[in-house]
Amino acid sequence: MKTRVVITGLGIVSPIGIGVKDFWKAAMEGRSGVTAVKSFDPFPLEGYRSRVAAQIENFDLSQHLDFPQGARVDRFAQFALVAAKEALADSGLRMDREEAHRIGVIVGAGMGGMVMGEREVTQLYQQLRPHRVHPNLIPAITLNSASGILAMAYGAKGPNLTISTACSSSAHALGQALNCIRSGQADTVITAGADASITPLVFAGFCSLRALSTKFNETPTKASRPFDRLRDGFVLGEGAGALILESLPHAKKRKARVYAEVAGYAATSEAYHMVIPREDGVEIAETIRLALKDAGVTPAQVDYINAHATSTPVGDNVEIKGIRQVFKSRVEKLAISATKSLIGHTLGAAGAIGGIATALSIETGQIHPTINYDEPDPECNAPGISRSAQERPVKIALINSFGFGSNNAAVVFRKPSP
């Protein structure tokens, strides 16, 4: 029998709140974290087709954490430090009482240290002075700087891994943390996702890919609108989410509060296209089926889906197609929500943040609204998508997450038995 794995702590740094309490309040109120992009000085914003993003303003690590080494890592890893600090405190885990080698860290990150990376590249190419490239460049841009710094800050000496699968990175981090505990490599895994790349180059790259919303530059809060007929691309966001996963026996032993059980996970590749999903949704459907099977549940038992739902015209259609193939008539009874309607697409953080929203829905019986869902699109309509908050018990929930590189993840959460 598989070891059961539960979530005992949550932490978040998001465009609508730093801290789970503030995030959840804003999410349930349907507050948008999307604003006009402040400045890419000296780059003229007019040169960008999209000029909206979900940004975290006035973030200062030292206000959240007394950890001087944290100044050496880039913004995304600093977000992860703050989210993990909250999650650890929330879990009540006492690191001084734990066996450090039994605590792992698995972080999902899509882009890495782009703030410093872009600054240094720009200076190098402008000034042609290689000896003035900052000595901290390499450790700061490296994707695993986040998982590394979390271990250093909190003393976790178990497996220390980084999962980079673009937009689905931290959904896979959740799945890999589940497998890490199931396989006996660790009792506890500090699981996180983080990205902070609202930077001139990355933003321009997504603009050039024509992946971002461009029709709502004058009304930023309207720009992220998953499943809505007028959606025209995703909104780039930034942030971090952290969840403490531990084996059920370990959690029971220390009488920890349990938000939810991580019951199942599946990872697949569509082996199809770097940035376009298969339009028939069959691979998404297969991923969901595998995750439900891993959890030992049937489609008829699922109450809620935290959808990937980035607000791109193709992506949302394909996801609903895949969901319909698996759930058939159950779709009529499923609640579905899109966290990205509130905070944009936080890339490597998205799966973890979706996981946090799902864990909170299981705990509270409340599902946050999908904002800007004003006019259902017949191509991706489902009755359980709502622009209002929903109150309903959630026993089994599914988190969908798909990434560039043709990869899919699905994670199943279950309400803990009393």
Next chain:
Amino acid sequence: MPAESHIADQIITALAEYLKRDKKSITLDNRLRDDLGLDSIATIELLFKLEEVFDLQIPDEDLKGLVTVGHVVKYVQKRLAPPPSKKSPQPAARAKRPKK
């Protein structure tokens, strides 16, 4: 050429900023690692800063001798000294000369 005391002041100021502590608490005989707690990467970051402040390039082989704040001050002072004659090599080449 800046006076030695001015160089010392600039270096101690840079150190105090880096370490986030009062510059009065830093003395020339403080050892970078043992007294000020700079690990090897922190020392490299400090030297990176000093390279900018004094428009220098410090070659790897010179790092070994820089144990105390005073060593750094003396080193920078020496590097900023004007060449003794017209035959002196250019700064980049001069930087590679053995220091002892």
